[in-house]
Amino acid sequence: SSGINAEWPLRPGPKDLPFNYENAKKVVEDIISGKIEAKPFQSEEPPVQKKRVQRVVAKTFHDIVLSEDKHTLIEFFSPYCGHCKALIPIYNELASRARKEPSLVIAKMDATANSVPRPFESRGFPTIYFVPKGKSTRPIKFEGDRTIEAFIKFMQENTKEDLKFVEPEEKYLKKKEDTSNENAGEADSGTCGGDSSSGQCSGGKTEL
DSSP: SSSSTTTSSSSSOOOSSSSSHHHHHHHHHHHHHTSSOOOOOOOOOOOOOOOOSSOGGGGGGGHTTTTTTOOEEEEEEEEEEEHHHHHHHHHHHHHHHHOEEEEEEEEEEEEEOOOTTTOOOSBBSEEEEEEEOOTTOOOOEEEEEOOOHHHHHHHHHHSSSOOOOOOOOOOHHHHHHHHHHTTTTTSSSSSSSOOGGGGGOOOOOOOO
């Protein structure tokens, strides 16, 4: 669905305009008249959750990612990104290892099909943030190696709680092996732009 949603940033005018009634009134009038194109709220329909990794859309972002009683690791991805495809088995295994920790959610959202709210940004894919419980306005961007060990260490370092991780289920290990074989070489296959050495793609839409 589309349409303007007041809860999401429109960013329609110059950033250096002082905020006052007259300027706000002028911006609204310009949007209505079409002089300024506001960014529409965009969201897929909420999916049925069938996997360990929670699939988030813009409509469910607040309830899942910004929950006050959960820690959340959220990945913004593009379905066209080879780096994102290579991350799938690792991310699935991480979610499997976190299955006994009720206060932790491992989630992902297609940033090419859903509006990304501030203060989050997705200028390359994948982009990953950790949102500690009760700190929804201060997400922490992950910039380390995309390994199970690095993700776990990153989350533990950014919360005072001792998060529980267990051995992964065998089916996730098998999927990890199968997906790795399927995606061998895809990270540099031309499915998206960007510097391959950075481990991020710049293809597709970014922040909406």
